[in-house]
Amino acid sequence: PCDGTNNQNVQCTIGSGASLSVHINPTNGFLGAPGDGQYKCCLPTNCSTPGTNIITATIFRFVEIESFTVADLPSDMTVYPQEYKLNCTKIGYNRYDISMSIGSTALASYTNCFDPDNNCGGTELSGPVAYTVSYAVNITWDRMNVSSGSISQSTTGDQMYQCRVADHPDSNEIRIRNVTIKVPATAPSSLTEVNKTATTITVSWTALDSSDADGYVVNVTSDTDTVQTVQVEGSSNNTITLNGLRGGTTYSITVKAYQQLLGPASSTISVQTLLVINSINWTLVSSITQLNNTQYRIDCLTTTDINPSTDVYWLVNGVIKSNSMYTSIDVLTYNNTLLVYPDPLGVSINVTCIAMIGGTNYCQSVILHAPSGPPNNVRGFILNATSIKVNWTTSSETNGYVIEYTTGGVTRDVVSTIEEEIALTDLSPMSTYTISVYSYIDLPSVNSTVTVLRFDVPSPVTSLSVPNVSTTGITVKWTIPSSDNYVTYYTISSYHQ
Template sequence: MVASFISILIPFGLTWVLAIFTFITKPSVSYVIQFFFCFFNAFQGFFIFLFFIVFNSESRNAWNFCRESVSKDKMQSTATQARTNIHAAMMAVSVLMVFVIWSLSVSEVISQCPPSSGIYLRHNGNCYTNGSYFWDQSIRPTPLECVLPGATLNGGQWIGPNGVVPCDSGNNANVQCNTGSGANLSVHVNPSGYLGTDGDGQYMCCLPTACSDPNTNIIFANIFNFAEIKSFTVADLPSDMTVYPQEYKLNCTKIGHWRYNISMSIGSTALANYTNCDDRSITDNCPGTVLVSSTHTVRYTVNIRWDGMNVSSGSISQSTTGDQMYQCRVADHPDGNEVRIRNVIIKVPATAPSSLTEVNKTATTITVSWTALDSSDADGYVVNVTSDTDTMQTVQAEGNSNNIVTVNGLIVNTTYNVTVRAYQQLLGPATSAISVQTSSIYCSSESIDSSRGTFVWPETDSNMRA
């Protein structure tokens, strides 16, 4: 038994030794290590079965004794065999599922790269779409390829922020170009140096001809040094404008150098501010979500709440009117050689509609109208109807020209306060409230057929008249 424990420590321990090396960023090495890590993890139960059942003499003796005892009772043996078959089948299915899932994940990568047609980017065996980001340190050892399947090179080019990148000799901002077979042009940063300051930015690859040819194929890549903002976007903007306050998210995704500071703000108010971040460290890393560990791609999220007057995130609040402009700032730390800034704007009406007026009312409805804003300032309107008893009806009217609304389902002879807000991506300020009282219901004795009911309304009852 002791020998079994010692033996099983080898595959179990090897699993977590491999886990340490999964942080290697070179894909050709990382993928192999991750495969074996998953393999040893998935088959731990199988190893236990081998060392504690198959290779253990005590277990084998006990198994043989059970077989001899069970053979005396055929029915018992049949039931036991059935259970054994079920367990064996379940184990086989589990192993098969692991293999199938692994196979599908591998085939998915292979089927997507390379594509059969169309210009594309390739780096370290992976294919990338138009506008992808590449850290200069990642294309120092391994060039970034631009490929057009089935074509022959005829004057293709890479053009960067500082002009044409020379191919097969020379460099531009320390970026060099090499021609490959077919229509293939690769660029890389000279291993002895780094990307020049004037070479940081967007690069354009044209294949198979020069970029001046209107019929050439074009794809863009962003090559940068230190850290860069890959994207800064707004997520989960509300589609139902009747829900209030409104909530949404800001997502800023950083890529590149592992040491940096990152913040998100509106105006001069920081909604999130993280300093001394280190993606390699467990203790100094900041609360972002790692998307791709090999390229240090990390997403930071801020949850926003908008009440019509103030933008807030947690305990931080900032009053604002009109469009909301947010900023994400990333700076490599501690040198601050590159400071990246990206802005995003959320459209919000700056003013309320005017001339809110009662048009009509009944015992259970109110109809109001207002003067619409310019078409560039509103995508629609929301009408809110409230009473002293907190009864509320909210109606969303889509379209800028829709400036009259009827609110149904109200209570007879009740006073309501009515306001209107315009909206674009978010709700704007509300109009001043107008007070509207729904109509009363009038009854008279002439309208009652006493022969068909039990109630007779006296005509002289003043309580039944407005």
């Protein structure tokens, strides 16, 4: 205040006219401590009159802190870790000590600084006050520690920094400025899955008070890779739908509140998106005895997040097939169906169901296996005038056999068995039969082995002789017919002369 008397640092006159003066007249060349402060010069009337022109001036002795500010605070809260800068600018006396700290940890400390030599590395700023020098400290925040270079300090909640400047060496005046950076002290709670599809997850959490948060950051990871980091502005906004995810993938999700910086992370929840393709299976529709007319149904269950007529197609042994048969099982699932046939025989069928969503193809496959070859050593034996026994040996893995027999170019029957022999009955006497045997796993083998049998009269025996005669019996011996006639029994007749 300038009341017309002499102050420690400032002398002035009051009144009206052109002879008013405000001037500094330090005693013994140094300003005194009681006069430190901010002064106003108000014209043409007192400082409380509206429209008065006011000039302010800060008068101090030795050194003063012109400003202590935070610069380059992040606006994009998704970038991690966060970096910013502390700037402390001193003015006045050119020999001093200066430090910046958080709590009891000094982030930067310089002693016996002498501005003409710039021995402390400050930045000289041009300005109306001599020896205006700025000092900066770069800070990194990882939500647990603030660090500058090799110096690190753990902290939670608001970050309170201090800049201290004192004239050197006597510290006649110690100037202190503080600055506070707002940081949430607690994490949002009750992070919960609300809904999910094949490509989206909706989560919510308990919002913090507006005094504790300006918004939130939701982080999504898969394994150790960050998939998404989304900033949600507004302390009351506590729900978000995360888009563009992969189907059937497990994601770890956390949420953090932010003010000027990010706060701690919530507990992690794991959510798996719905499968785009739930399953693929095959069913034998008709009997395996229909051979290359055997029908198989392939069922592929997909999510209803896609259009089955345009987003689903098939590959059958590399050949593209469109999807024309589908039904809705429930609100989440389509059943897509394809019918296939074993043509040609003996070739395994690889069927792939492909579903497209969000520019990504999802696929599942099923293989219908055919044996590597037919049975070996197929043989037929006449049992009687209307029956034949057929047996064989297997040449590869198989689940069973199909036997087809024809006569006169007409298929009489096709039967199946899991044994390595079969009796064919109710045949026509005196007929020629072609017997084909196929093996199968899921599909029949590529070909069969054929045996032709004739129901006809055997050739007669030859070389009939009686090598031995006794009082009670005789021994009869003969040569069997040729091998093309299968004889099941002989009839021996005798008569008494």
